[in-house]
Amino acid sequence: MPKLDTIPTSQFPKDLREGQSFNPPLAESQIGGELLNILSKGLYTDPLDAIREYAQNSIDANAETVEIQVTGNSVFILDYGDGMDYNKLLQAREFAISQKDIMSNVGFRGIGIYSGFDLCNRLVIRTKTAGEEMEHILEFEFGEMRHKLDAARQDPNRPVIPLATLLHRHIAYHFAKSTRKGMAFTMIQLENLSDTHIARLSNLDEMRGYILRNLPVRFSSEFQYGKEIEKALQKNVEGYKSAKIILKIERSKSVTVEKPNIPDLESPRIGFVYDSNGKPMAYYWACLTSKSESLSSRGFPEFAGLVYKIKGFTIGDRNYLSSYFTRKQIYPWWTGEVYVISTEVIPTSARDDFEASPAKDALEAAVKYTLSGAQNKESLQKIALEAQASRRADQIIQNAPDRIKEVKEKVTEGSYDEFQAYSALDDILSDLQSQKGKASGDKRTLATRLITTAKNLQKQVKKEIDDQTPVSVRKRKGAKAATDVGLPIPIPSAESGAPKQLPILNLLQVITHSGWRMREEDVQIISAISDALADNIGINTDLYERLLEDIAARLGDLGEAK
Amino acid sequence: MLPLASTQNKEAIRRRWDKPIIAKFSRSIKKPLDYFGLPGPDIRDFHDWGKYLGFKTGIEVVTKRGKVVEEQLRKVNALETNVILDGFSENWQLRRGFLENIILDGVDIDGNAPALLATEGTKNPRMTYDLHNWDFQGGLGYKSKGEAKRIQALKRLIELQRAHPFLLLLTLNVRHTLGTELSRYLTGIGNETYSRKHQRILKWYSERKAIDSTEHYRTKATVPLFIRQIAHINSFDCYCYPPVYYEGWKEHLLHFVFTLTPQGTTLPAFSKQQLGQVVEMPLVEVHSGKFVLASFQHPGCRKQDGLDVLRQLGIQSK
Ligand SMILES: C[S@@+](CC[C@H](N)C(=O)[O-])C[C@H]1O[C@@H](n2cnc3c(N)ncnc32)[C@H](O)[C@@H]1O
Numbered sequence: 016m017p018k019l020d021t022i023p024t025s026q027f028p029k030d031l032r033e034g035q036s037f038n039p040p041l042a043e044s045q046i047g048g049e050l051l052n053i054l055s056k057g058l059y060t061d062p063l064d065a066i067r068e069y070a071q072n073s074i075d076a077n078a079e080t081v082e083i084q085v086t087g088n089s090v091f092i093l094d095y096g097d098g099m100d101y102n103k104l105l106q107a108r109e110f111a112i113s114q115k116d117i118m119s120n121v122g123f124r125g126i127g128i129y130s131g132f133d134l135c136n137r138l139v140i141r142t143k144t145a146g147e148e149m150e151h152i153l154e155f156e157f158g159e160m161r162h163k164l165d166a167a168r169q170d171p172n173r174p175v176i177p178l179a180t181l182l183h184r185h186i187a188y189h190f191a192k193s194t195r196k197g198m199a200f201t202m203i204q205l206e207n208l209s210d211t212h213i214a215r216l217s218n219l220d221e222m223r224g225y226i227l228r229n230l231p232v233r234f235s236s237e238f239q240y241g242k243e244i245e246k247a248l249q250k251n252v253e254g255y256k257s258a259k260i261i262l263k264i265e266r267s268k269s270v271t272v273e274k275p276n277i278p279d280l281e282s283p284r285i286g287f288v289y290d291s292n293g294k295p296m297a298y299y300w301a302c303l304t305s306k307s308e309s310l311s312s313r314g315f316p317e318f319a320g321l322v323y324k325i326k327g328f329t330i331g332d333r334n335y336l337s338s339y340f341t342r343k344q345i346y347p348w349w350t351g352e353v354y355v356i357s358t359e360v361i362p363t364s365a366r367d368d369f370e371a372s373p374a375k376d377a378l379e380a381a382v383k384y385t386l387s388g389a390q391n392k393e394s395l396q397k398i399a400l401e402a403q404a405s406r407r408a409d410q411i412i413q414n415a416p417d418r419i420k421e422v423k424e425k426v427t428e429g430s431y432d433e434f435q436a437y438s439a440l441d442d443i444l445s446d447l448q449s450q451k452g453k454a455s456g457d458k459r460t461l462a463t464r465l466i467t468t469a470k471n472l473q474k475q476v477k478k479e480i481d482d483q484t485p486v487s488v489r490k491r492k493g494a495k496a497a498t499d500v501g502l503p504i505p506i507p508s509a510e511s512g513a514p515k516q517l518p519i520l521n522l523l524q525v526i527t528h529s530g531w532r533m534r535e536e537d538v539q540i541i542s543a544i545s546d547a548l549a550d551n552i553g554i555n556t557d558l559y560e561r562l563l564e565d566i567a568a569r570l571g572d573l574g575e576a577k
Numbered sequence: 578m579l580p581l582a583s584t585q586n587k588e589a590i591r592r593r594w595d596k597p598i599i600a601k602f603s604r605s606i607k608k609p610l611d612y613f614g615l616p617g618p619d620i621r622d623f624h625d626w627g628k629y630l631g632f633k634t635g636i637e638v639v640t641k642r643g644k645v646v647e648e649q650l651r652k653v654n655a656l657e658t659n660v661i662l663d664g665f666s667e668n669w670q671l672r673r674g675f676l677e678n679i680i681l682d683g684v685d686i687d688g689n690a691p692a693l694l695a696t697e698g699t700k701n702p703r704m705t706y707d708l709h710n711w712d713f714q715g716g717l718g719y720k721s722k723g724e725a726k727r728i729q730a731l732k733r734l735i736e737l738q739r740a741h742p743f744l745l746l747l748t749l750n751v752r753h754t755l756g757t758e759l760s761r762y763l764t765g766i767g768n769e770t771y772s773r774k775h776q777r778i779l780k781w782y783s784e785r786k787a788i789d790s791t792e793h794y795r796t797k798a799t800v801p802l803f804i805r806q807i808a809h810i811n812s813f814d815c816y817c818y819p820p821v822y823y824e825g826w827k828e829h830l831l832h833f834v835f836t837l838t839p840q841g842t843t844l845p846a847f848s849k850q851q852l853g854q855v856v857e858m859p860l861v862e863v864h865s866g867k868f869v870l871a872s873f874q875h876p877g878c879r880k881q882d883g884l885d886v887l888r889q890l891g892i893q894s895k
Contacts, residue, residue, distance in 0.1 A: 036647075084661055087671050088687040093661050139654050152654070191655070195662065202658050206650070210688070265670045266692055 027101045033149075036187045043179040045109045051178045053126055055164045060133050062212040063225045066090060068130035069203050070230055071327060074258045076201065079233075084263040085216050090135075090205045094258075098144040098199035101188075104151050107140065108186055132157050136207035145199040149190045156185040158207070217264045226272045227317070229366075231257040231327030237276035240283045244300045247285045251298045252354045254326065277315055277350060279305045281402075284395070288353065288385045290377045296360075297323075297382060301351030301395055307406045308553060309347035319347035321386070321395075324354045330362045330369065339386040344550040345399040353382055401453075407554060408450035409458040411520055415465045418443050419472065426476070433480045440473040442528070446520070520554070521545045525563050529570035586823040589866040590832055591625045594821060595746055597890045598834055599708065602744050603629045606707060610744070611693055614710030615676060618655040622710055623665045632668045634691045634706070635660070639673040641686060676711065677730035680737070694737070704737035710746045714828070716753035717796060725755065732807050735837065739811045745835040747800065750828050751793035759783070759795045766802055766856075774877060775856045781875045791873070793822060793831060794860070800833055801855050809845040813837040816850050819883050822871060823863040859883035868892045 031037050066083060069092045073081045076096030084091040099107070107128045131138055136158035143150045160181055167176050208216070216222065226232060234241030248255045260272040280302035288297040301321060304310055310319035320333035336353070340346040359374035369375040387396040422439045425431040431439070444466060451462040522545035526533060533541065552559040603610050609631035616622045616635045623630065637656055639649045653673060660666050670692055672685040683702060684690050696702040711731075718725020731747075760783040767779035782798035785791040801817040808815035818834040840846035857879040860871040870883050 034651075082661065082666070084657075084666050086657070086666075086669065087673060087685070087689055089657070089671075091657060091661060137650065139650075141654060141658055150658075152651075189651075198662075200662065202661065204654055204657065207687075263666050269667055 031190070033192055034189055036189050038183055038187050039105055039108075040183055041105075041108060041179050043177060046178055046182065050126065050129065051176075054129060054132055054160070054178075055168065060130065062090075062131075062134055062208065062216055063222070063229075065130040065134055065205070066092065066216065067225070067229050068127070070094075070226075070258075070260065072127070073201065074231060074256050074327070077256065078201075078258050080259050080261065082261045082263065083222075085213065086263075086265045088207050088210075088213055090208060090213075090216055092203040093200065094202075095198075095200050098201055099140075099142040099151065100144050100147060101151055101190075104140065104142055104153055105188070107153070108155075108182060128155070131205045133161065134208055134212060135205040137204075139204040139206065140201065141204070142201040143193055143195065143199060145197055148193055148196070150193045150195075152189050152191065154187045154189075156187075160185045217267075219262060219264055219267055219270055222262055222264075223270060223272050224317075226260050226262075227274070228329040229327060230260060231255065231324075232273055233257040233259050234274045235276040238274065239276075239278075240280065240302060241274075241276075244283055244285065247300065248298070248354065251287070252356060255354070257327075275315065275318065277302075277310065277313075277318060279313075280350070281305050283351075284398075287356075288378075288381045290381045294357075296357045296378045297353050297355050299351060299353040299382075299385065301349050303395075303399060303402055304348050304350075307403070307410075307555065309344070310350050311347045312553070315350065318350045321349060321351040321353055324352050325360075325362060328362065328366055330355070331367055335368075336382070336386065339383045340396050341387060342396055342400060342550075344547075345396060345403060348399045348403070349395055403550065404453045405455050407520075407549065408452075408454040410554065411446050411450045412454055412458045412462045412465065414520070415443055415447055415462070415469075419465065419469055423472070433476045437473060437476045437480065440469050440476065442524075444469050444473070446524070522548055522563065522566065525567045526570065529567060529573075531570060531573075584826075585866045586863045587825060588621070588625075589863050589868070590821060590823065591621060593868070593892055594832070594890060595834065596626060596629075598818065598836075599626055599629050599744065602707070602836065606742060608707070610707035611705070612708045612710065613691060613693070613704075613706040614708070614746070615712045616656070616710075617712070618652050618659060620656065620659045620663065620665065622712075623660070624663070627665065630668075630708070632670075632692065633665065634670050634672055634693065636672050636674070636676045636679060636685075638675055639686055640675075675726075676713075677726040680730040680733050681726070702737060703739070703741070704734070705741045706738070706743060707741075708744045708746070709734065709738075712746070712748045714750060714825075716750040717755055717800070719754045725753075728803075731804065735804070735807045735811050735813065738837070739813070740839045740841070742836075742838050745804070745833075745837060747804075747833045747835070749796065749800070749831050749833075751796055751822075751831055752828070753796070756787070756792065756795065759799045762799055762803070763795070770852065770856075772853065775853055778856050778875050778877060793829060794875070796831055797822070797860055798856070800831070801835075801858070802852075804833070804835055805848060805852075805855060808835070808837050809847060812840050812842045812846045814840055814846055814848045816848065817855055817858070819858050819861045819886055821861045821863060821868070854879070854882065857882070861887070 028037055028039075070081045070083065073092065073094030073096050076094065076098075078094030078096030080095060082091075082093040084093070126132075128138070128140070136156075138155040138157055140153045140155075141150055142152075163176060163181060167174050234245060245257065248257075261269055262272060263269045281304075283300045283302045285300045286298070287295040288299055290296050299321070304313065306313060310316070318333075321336045322333045323330040323335065337343060337346045355378065357374055357378055359372065360378050361370045361372070361374075362368070363370055369378070384391050385394065387394050391397070419440070422431065422436050422443070425439075426433075426436045447462045447466050447469065451459055451466070454462060523538070523541050526541060548559070548562070552562065599610065610629055611632040611634075612622070612626075612630050613634045614622065614636065616633075618637075620635075623633065635656065637649070637653050639653060640646060653671065657671060660669055660671075672679055672687075672689060672691055674686040679685050679691065683694060683696050690696055691704070691706075693705045694702060695705070713727070715727075718727045727749075734745075763779045763783035767776040767783075770776060770779075779798070782794055785794040797820045801820065805815045805817065814837070816836040816838075821832040823830055823832065857875075857877065859874050859878045859880050859882065861883060862869055862871045868887060870880055870887075874880070
């Protein structure tokens with residue numbers, strides 16, 4: 016939009032009666048020459064882009080709600096923003112592109128009120144400010160204007176049409192007394208759209224998706240962190256404003272477009288993204304899932320991962336930023352947005368990328384560092400990996416009491432002898448000790464307690480072994496004889512066998528249990544494979560369990576064959 | 578906006594006459610009424626009857642070309658603004674053009690059909706609105722234009738709505754040039770009845786003339802009989818409320834209300850309300866928002882029937 020305060024304002028025609036038409040004059044200097052070029056080219060405008068432009072204007076006028084209604088051959092865009100008085104309304108006719116505005120214009124056409132120029136026959140703005148008692152109405156005869164421009168283009172004499180004259184002739188003002196005291200609103204009507212355009216605008220799914228991608232849509236009021244994020248964005252992203260958008264399509268239930276309420280997220284990480292000189296390039300927010308599952312598998316595939324934003328526009332899609340993650344499977348554990356602040360970064364007209372430039376490179380480097388910089392101890396990737404490890408550790412620790420209980424039971428019922436019990440407890444202890452450091456606070460305390468319990472239990476068991484209870488007594492208890500009596504610390508073997516009922520938590524453990532010995536490098540490789548399996552299949556899934564059981568069984572078979 | 582005195586009468590009709598009838602009908606069919614009609618830019622119908630209304634198709638006249646178009650488009654814009662700002666846009670659609678043409682052609686000037694008119698895939702289109710408010714400013718029709726479109730549209734409406742119960746509110750200017758046509762019709766009905774009394778009453782109505790300012794009595798008598806006749810052909814029972822005469826802005830208007838209930842018959846239906854009751858029905862008038870039986874009535878008028886209706890609607894008569 017042109018800077019409004021630089022344009023001279025006109026006088027309200029005092030003698031005008033209610034309902035009487037008046038074509039307010041305007042000077043050639045009030046309109047940038049580019050407008051004529053744009054208008055006379057007869058560009059193809061996507062109706063969704065035009066509607067977006069008007070809705071964005073509404074949001075810029077501080078509207079918290081914008082209603083888009085499609086009925087008959089018309090589209091109405093209503094907002095309860097500031098409204099316009101006579102002068103402000105007339106300025107809506109004016110148009111200028113300056114270098115400074117380029118960022119908000121390149122790629123978006125940005126021709127303000129003329130966005131619907133080649134879509135509709137007439138455009139009507141009806142507006143009112145809170146303080147006035149009248150509604151101002153400005154009517155644009157776009158159809159007639161197009162007709163004149165077309166005729167001029169086809170005329171062999173190529174007559175020059177002074178744009179100011181054209182606009183003056185075809186833009187009429189009138190006012191009406193209003194019954195809406197104290198209310199401010201602006202309503203734009205695009206009249207006589209083609210059936211094809213109406214059909215596209217009536218496609219609720221497409222409209223909803225488009226709006227979510229291209230307008231600064233507000234969070235659902237139910238979203239727990241919505242207010243916090245919204246506040247931070249308003250404070251730190253210049254010009255950031257957002258609104259709830261309501262779609263009313265004839266014969267369909269109205270639809271409110273807003274960013275969804277995603278439950279089970281950790282509190283947001285919010286902050287600037289700086290370039291190497293400490294200059295802020297972007298501002299981001301991101302929430303990590305608090306479940307051990309990505310947002311895509313949690314039913315929010317549209318919101319899994321992060322996305323670049325400029326003034327409500329989405330640049331590229333969420334895949335764009337996934338390339339910054341080296342551990343891809345962890346990327347959709349996040350949801351968030353990266354608002355580009357740097358005015359030097361310019362999106363392409365297709366809005367699928369930024370124009371190549373040093374500024375783009377700087378932005379990308381800075382964002383990459385925030386997301387996954389190897390040097391960055393707080394990178395989103397690292398945080399997610401740690402969270403993932405910690406959740407897995409928590410789970411292992413959480414399962415430990417049951418495992419200990421099971422050992423106790425088996426000893427009591429005699430299905431374990433002391434050696435088996437000792438070795439089972441050993442496994443539990445090694446799990447607890449290795450996971451304790453990664454676990455969350457309360458699970459860490461639990462782990463410490465469990466380690467003591469398991470150790471005590473193991474001591475008891477060891478005592479019994481050391482006591483050399485006669486075999487006959489053990490037999491009486493119903494236990495089967497151990498094959499490797501005498502070893503002070505039993506090494507699990509395929510023969511003694513890890514009892515299958517024990518919860519198996521990862522590939523590494525399965526292999527350890529199988530009795531196969533691994534070298535140091537094997538352990539590293541298998542850990543990596545083990546993590547990859549857990550990340551991609553998910554440790555709580557049937558598939559994962561079946562897979563590990565199957566591997567355990569096969570390894571057992573291999574051992575026996577040997 | 579209309580001057581106060583004239584809107585006062587119309588308002589009384591909407592709120593005190595139509596509204597209880599609408600409420601009762603909505604209760605009887607157990608649903609909000611889907612509306613088809615002429616709400617006008619001030620959408621008073623929606624403000625007054627809103628809670629009884631379901632889906633709404635509003636018609637506003639827009640002609641293809643001509644000087645008036647600009648004024649018409651402004652009206653449409655004002656109407657839509659009011660619909661959206663006043664919160665009626667949820668179940669709403671606008672169709673542009675003459676109501677009569679939309680009924681006769683099935684589409685408006687933009688080629689859009691009303692939502693509750695099923696035309697596709699059927700040779701017999703059907704309309705399923707529950708409330709028609711044909712609130713015209715003009716009269717019944719003009720002879721010079723062949724069969725008046727408005728009458729044709731009324732015939733077509735009842736045919737389209739067949740098998741669907743509905744309320745028809747019809748407001749007409751008393752001005753028209755069908756005078757002799759009406760007299761012929763009333764005489765014809767008279768010839769079909771054996772009741773000497775009804776023949777006399779019909780004759781009285783057929784003789785009303787513009788010259789003694791009683792011309793509107795001819796319309797008052799004709800419209801109910803005509804609607805009833807078309808209703809019967811289309812297997813409806815037709816109940817007619819007493820016509821209401823009132824002064825609008827620069828014009829005099831007649832307001833009719835009918836309840837049409839399908840009978841499922843193959844041959845034409847008959848109504849519980851008898852021909853005699855319709856013929857002998859009194860005329861009601863509104864003055865400064867107050868309902869009264871007109872002082873000038875046909876000889877042998879069943880005033881009591883009129884008073885009963887007023888009482889049923891909760892209206893105190895003077
Ligand atoms: C009398 S006003 C409706 C008033 C409203 N029902 C009320 O009670 O306040 C009729 C409106 O319908 C429009 N109108 C009148 N006759 C019409 C016709 N035949 N077809 C379409 N619109 C018509 C007029 O322009 C006007 O806006």
